[in-house]
Amino acid sequence: MDTIVTPGLVLKETRYKESDRIITLLTPGLGVISASAQSSLRLKSKLFSACGLFCYSEFVLVPGRNMYTVREADVKNVFHGISSSIEGMSLAMYMAEMASALSPTGDEAAKELRLLLNCFYMISKKKADLRVIKAVFELRTMSECGFLPQLVYCRDCGTYDGPAFYLDPAEGCLLCESCAQKAGKKCNLDAGALFALRHICLVEDKKIFGFRISVGSLAKLSTAAEQYALTHLDKPLKSYAFLRSVLP
Template identity: 30%
Template structure:
């Protein structure tokens, strides 16, 4: 049966060289999940669309199905999010972490669900101008985990549902834990940090930014980031390399 080419919106989440002139492009598509395609000849200076197949680009892409890889036969730029990101190290590392996390999270989603694509595009647009890139990243991760069905409990105890606020957090039990349910190795977390995570998870941006810019905001956002990262990697059962690079700075 002859396969037909198709078009979809896509965000470039990863690229790597292949052969002498080709490049493998990993795409988060809006309607078909993650697709890996080969763009032939794009490393040559006369490539028709090589410059469009870069990180932080939203493209209208044409794909032809293959046995192991799709063939990318066309790409038109819809939006470019690199401005404001690629020249700022904090935004760049946070945006790269969002791209890699989205690729991993897409493995838990159903093809045809446009939510992750739309959410990532919105996050990259916000990342272009934010003064708090880590906070924007954490909001993306918390909302994406909620969409995947494994959001952390941030007020009631994740085990027994005892009303909070609580001061312990462990991803193995699902987030916040009361004094009776907290497992060994739980992190001691200020309730204000869990509240910040709740604000980010529900996209309450004015209140979240007010908390981040308060006197204790830097400490609270650092704790919230550690808990968000721990919960993500526990449920993915693998490390997100870009998060490690980002947190070394």
């Protein structure tokens, strides 16, 4: 049977039998897939590291009826720093579960993979506040998976900026302060949070973390980003409660 060679990021690993694992992979071409990695928990197995959680590897896969089988795997990148903190680890679990739940395909899968690799790198190397990484991931994932909010003007009057705005998590649109008041909504963004929101959703990949934000604006951005992302998922994420307990 023909094999498939693809890079993939391990989003989840489930142990079964003595030393086997079923892994969930995010790949650029096949989207989110499951693969069985037999004997991969044996220390001597060549698959041991390459099939580990959050490892980015080059896989040789054999297609099967229900899932792929991993024939070979070579490590491309291990984000060692992720597991050095419980907060970083639980954030990575949350992101991986969200990517898995959205299960992007085609171009969206390739973009989501790039984003996740970028965010894992930032967590691993401690390059940014975990709350910033979380908000960037939530907003950018939603934007790239078909839920880009309407971010340019107030939906009702066309106002571009102001001290306070409302991001409607269900509608995915902005209301200025006075239009929000008329609609009976309480503003959830200040000027700094709105600037960051536009930056994260609209800027090119490489510049995604290239913004500064005050503590106060970040608190607003974090709440709005999380609400926006979770509103668009079909079901709650299992990793969410734990993440909230370590990164409130």
